[in-house]
């Protein structure tokens with residue numbers, strides 16, 4: 172039987188609806204959550220993401236400001252901008268769209284954000300809190316994945332969870348969140364041996380690699396929950412696909428997320444949730 176498709180589009184719409192009510196309640200007390208989005212340069216993918224984030228703010232009633240800096244903006248320009256946003260009273264959350272141009276030190280930029288306004292949860296203080304399990308903000312993409320897994324109805328506790336990818340923004344925090352929910356977690360990366368066999372043990376398989384069709388049907392245990400974080404644009408057709416060979420894996424998996432319409436919209440919904448939360452901080 173083909174897998175249940177876990178729609179991030181539907182689930183994120185539900186979450187955004189709940190947030191809309193929360194924002195309306197805050198509004199009645201004279202409080203409007205505010206998000207500042209900083210983008211540097213002309214990366215088309217970054218532009219698409221920033222526009223989606225701004226649109227989600229509008230839908231929910233969050234006030235948003237965009238700061239678009241030119242490709243040749245200096246480290247100092249960026250650090251000064253963030254320092255001023257840290258002090259701005261009507262701004263609760265600050266998001267710097269990554270990646271930044273090569274001449275910019277990304278780490279220093281992230282470290283400049285006030286951790287209480289760090290709605291992406293990339294600041295070392297927030298990363299540390301995620302590790303401990305006592306967090307102000309959940310990192311948006313991994314948090315979105317957790318919501319989708321919950322939606323699948325599968326209990327995480329005691330399950331074999333395999334995360335493919337160990338980046339600071341997806342793979343590592345994802346593994347931590349699964350661990351906090353009592354999964355038995357394995358992290359795979361480019362040096363992992365026998366990755367096929369490791370993946371095939373997973374009850375819950377999360378792919379965050381950035382390679383189209385990386386997860387094939389022979390890497391998936393029948394009935395597994397397969398979550399596809401990847402966003403890849405195919406060279407020839409320009410089609411947007413994930414890391415999972417969706418059609419073939421869907422024949423075997425118990426549940427699967429599509430791309431587009433899976434993790435992507437959940438990431439944005441979680442960003443909105445963090446921005447509303449930032450008001451309380």
Ligand code: NDP
Nearest residue numbers: 312336337338341360361379380381400401402434435438
């Ligand atoms: P990174 O490039 O930072 O990390 C990719 C990871 O995949 C690395 O840990 C790398 O291993 C691992 N990897 C690469 N090749 C292999 C291989 N052959 N076998 C096993 N592991 C491999 O990417 P991100 O984590 O930032 O993003 C991953 C994907 O998710 C991308 O497609 C990105 O666009 C997408 N994404 C989607 C989001 C969403 O909202 N849906 C949000 C963020 C990202 P190693 O560490 O050894 O190099």
